[in-house]
Amino acid sequence: MILAFLNLQPLTWPTFANALALGGVYALMAVGIGLVFGVLRLVNFAYGQLIMAGGFALAYGTTWNLPEWQSILLCFGVVLVLSVLMDRLVFRPLRTSSPAVMLVATFAVAFLLQNIALLKFGPLPRSVGSLAQLNAPWDIFGVEIKKLAVIAVATAAGCLVILQLLLTRTPLGLQMRAAAMDFRTARLLGVRANRVIGAAVVISGLLAATATVFLSAQAIDVGYTFGLQDTIIVLAGVVVGGMNRPIPATLGGFSIGFATGILGGVLPADKSQYLTTFIFAAVIIVLLVRPNGLFTRGGGAVERV
Amino acid sequence: MSLARRLPEVLVPALLVLATALLGLAVSSYLQAYFLDALIKVAIVVGLYVFIGNSGVLSFGQISFVAVGAWTAGVLTVPQAEKPIAMPGLAHFLVTTNVGNAASLALAAAIGGVFALAVGLPLMRLSGLAAGIATFAVLEITNNVLTYEGLIGPALNNFSSVPPTTGIWQAAIGGLICIAVAYAYQRTRFGRMLRATREDPAAAAAAGISVYRQRLFAFTLAGALAGFAGGLYVHLQPLAANDLSLDLTFITLAMLVVGGAGSLLGAVVGALAVSGVYYFFTAAVNTVTVFGWHIHVRAGTADIVLGVLMVLVLIFRPSGITGGREFSVPRRRRPVADLEKARATT
Numbered sequence: 230m231i232l233a234f235l236n237l238q239p240l241t242w243p244t245f246a247n248a249l250a251l252g253g254v255y256a257l258m259a260v261g262i263g264l265v266f267g268v269l270r271l272v273n274f275a276y277g278q279l280i281m282a283g284g285f286a287l288a289y290g291t292t293w294n295l296p297e298w299q300s301i302l303l304c305f306g307v308v309l310v311l312s313v314l315m316d317r318l319v320f321r322p323l324r325t326s327s328p329a330v331m332l333v334a335t336f337a338v339a340f341l342l343q344n345i346a347l348l349k350f351g352p353l354p355r356s357v358g359s360l361a362q363l364n365a366p367w368d369i370f371g372v373e374i375k376k377l378a379v380i381a382v383a384t385a386a387g388c389l390v391i392l393q394l395l396l397t398r399t400p401l402g403l404q405m406r407a408a409a410m411d412f413r414t415a416r417l418l419g420v421r422a423n424r425v426i427g428a429a430v431v432i433s434g435l436l437a438a439t440a441t442v443f444l445s446a447q448a449i450d451v452g453y454t455f456g457l458q459d460t461i462i463v464l465a466g467v468v469v470g471g472m473n474r475p476i477p478a479t480l481g482g483f484s485i486g487f488a489t490g491i492l493g494g495v496l497p498a499d500k501s502q503y504l505t506t507f508i509f510a511a512v513i514i515v516l517l518v519r520p521n522g523l524f525t526r527g528g529g530a531v532e533r534v
Numbered sequence: 535m536s537l538a539r540r541l542p543e544v545l546v547p548a549l550l551v552l553a554t555a556l557l558g559l560a561v562s563s564y565l566q567a568y569f570l571d572a573l574i575k576v577a578i579v580v581g582l583y584v585f586i587g588n589s590g591v592l593s594f595g596q597i598s599f600v601a602v603g604a605w606t607a608g609v610l611t612v613p614q615a616e617k618p619i620a621m622p623g624l625a626h627f628l629v630t631t632n633v634g635n636a637a638s639l640a641l642a643a644a645i646g647g648v649f650a651l652a653v654g655l656p657l658m659r660l661s662g663l664a665a666g667i668a669t670f671a672v673l674e675i676t677n678n679v680l681t682y683e684g685l686i687g688p689a690l691n692n693f694s695s696v697p698p699t700t701g702i703w704q705a706a707i708g709g710l711i712c713i714a715v716a717y718a719y720q721r722t723r724f725g726r727m728l729r730a731t732r733e734d735p736a737a738a739a740a741a742g743i744s745v746y747r748q749r750l751f752a753f754t755l756a757g758a759l760a761g762f763a764g765g766l767y768v769h770l771q772p773l774a775a776n777d778l779s780l781d782l783t784f785i786t787l788a789m790l791v792v793g794g795a796g797s798l799l800g801a802v803v804g805a806l807a808v809s810g811v812y813y814f815f816t817a818a819v820n821t822v823t824v825f826g827w828h829i830h831v832r833a834g835t836a837d838i839v840l841g842v843l844m845v846l847v848l849i850f851r852p853s854g855i856t857g858g859r860e861f862s863v864p865r866r867r868r869p870v871a872d873l874e875k876a877r878a879t880t
Contacts, residue, residue, distance in 0.1 A: 272666075319845055319849070322849045323849060326848075326852060330852050332592065333592070333791055333848060334848045336784060337788065337845050338845065340784045340788075340841045340844075341837075341841025344838050347837075348833075348834040457780075464667060464670075465667050465671060469667075502682045505677075505678040506674075506675045506678045506679055509672075509674045510671075512668070513668050513671045516660060516668050516671075517659070517668075521664075
């Protein structure tokens with residue numbers, strides 16, 4: 230009934246591939262947000278402004294005619310420096326505050342960075358032309374699929390596997406998981422707080438930079454609000470999936486990206502402007518049904534990160 | 535405590551608003567716009583305080599009720615003859631319905647309250663992060679629908695031809711009404727029960743308080759005040775849907791936090807002080823002279839100053855300028871409510 234009313238378009242392979250790619254990129258952002266939440270109990274609303282800064286780095290790379298790899302390197306550098314600075318200047322002094330105070334603080338940082346970008350770079354978006362060739366299609370079994378989608382899915386899967394290995398097979402990963410479960414006990418047992426938090430911030434920054442490359446390539450140009458809407462959607466996805474554990478958070482990020490991609494493809498032109506409404510209505514419904522997360526099992530001790 | 539000792543708690547915020555209004559009358563009409571805006575901000579922030587301050591629960595959804603109020607008051611007061619031009623897609627019954635200034639404000643409050651009640655009925659069951667994200671979702675949905683739905687308003691256009699009835703007195707009286715309602719509410723048993731849940735939800739529930747019902751009541755009341763403030767706002771300037779979204783959410787939240795979320799005085803002081811700083815830097819774009827110093831800044835500096843100010847207040851004085859206390863004649867010091875602890879438990 231409702232589906233007939235919506236007059237949905239048929240689902241095509243390219244739509245499916247793009248949705249998969251968006252899901253992959255959002256999953257990376259979800260892990261980045263989830264890692265920092267695990268060790269710091271901090272919902273980083275300003276994550277989108279890391280992506281915005283990285284986007285501007287790529288745009289400058291294009292303006293200066295840098296080769297692609299140098300632009301991407303510049304983007305990683307800018308995002309990493311900014312995320313470490315953010316941690317040092319704002320999150321460290323607030324480390325003992327309540328989650329609500331920290332959330333409002335990241336909200337303030339997001340607003341601040343966005344307005345600095347507006348003042349510095351102006352309201353007009355800038356082109357990220359050097360990455361535009363990623364939007365060219367590849368012919369796979371007679372279906373034209375963007376290079377970007379294939380590379381994004383592969384990169385996201387690779388990053389997630391490496392991260393999972395890092396968390397489960399290395400001493401640092403063990404310490405991070407321990408800190409996420411119970412920070413104080415972990416410190417008593419010799420885990421160095423600053424080292425663990427530093428690692429989480431750096432990894433989260435690397436993931437943000439990776440996501441930036443794909444988001445910028447898809448957007449073609451970046452403005453001062455770049456990354457904001459994506460972050461809000463990913464944050465919703467992370468909370469919907471289950472903030473407390475890495476896999477549910479990742480799945481949450483992936484699902485909301487995938488759903489956004491599919492809905493964006495199948496909604497008819499006159500309804501596609503209401504994409505946000507559909508997505509966030511679904512978020513509210515899921516939160517009401519499963520407030521602890523869609524992909525978490527109820528009860529028992531929960532592991533974080 | 536006697537009534538005489540209590541009276542300054544509401545009189546001081548009210549006098550601050552009156553003083554702002556009188557100052558606004560004294561300055562040029564160009565500067566008066568800033569004072570008008572500050573008074574509207576007082577109304578919005580006091581509405582925000584009624585829920586966030588008393589419940590200790592963060593809500594990002596308040597501005598969606600402001601937006602709904604603005605849409606209600608705006609659509610119902612645009613002169614009938616101009617509606618087909620200003621809002622071509624408007625639903626027929628809205629084209630034929632027109633009300634006066636006061637009635638439009640009352641309806642804005644009513645619709646804001648009803649919308650908040652409808653949203654709150656399911657959402658107030660949530661707590662913590664889930665509640666924060668859910669209220670955010672409400673803001674996103676409201677903004678999305680108001681931006682694109684021509685049946686209920688100007689959609690992508692600004693609200694043109696709304697009669698500009700919000701002058702300095704209407705803004706001041708609106709602010710005073712919000713303050714009076716907020717104060718009356720926090721003195722009732724409902725307000726006290728809600729603040730008990732803020733301090734310790736488990737203990738409050740054990741004492742027989744329904745956390746859900748108290749939060750829902752405050753959420754609805756806050757929604758009505760927000761709708762009212764939105765009505766005042768749309769009668770002041772031609773608003774668009776994006777004026778009533780994330781940026782306004784941030785600015786009003788910053789005002790509440792800077793002033794001190796725990797008290798009505800904090801909400802009013804925060805709204806006025808932050809407006810003062812903000813408009814000082816806005817005006818400084820065209821060079822301001824203070825004690826012989828010529829201050830000149832680039833456009834957009836005001837937002838950056840506001841962001842820095844908010845971060846600094848959160849780091850060094852998380853309970854705000856007023857420390858979350860109401861005004862009292864300094865005689866005997868009352869114990870400071872430990873707002874931090876209260877926030878940590880929610």
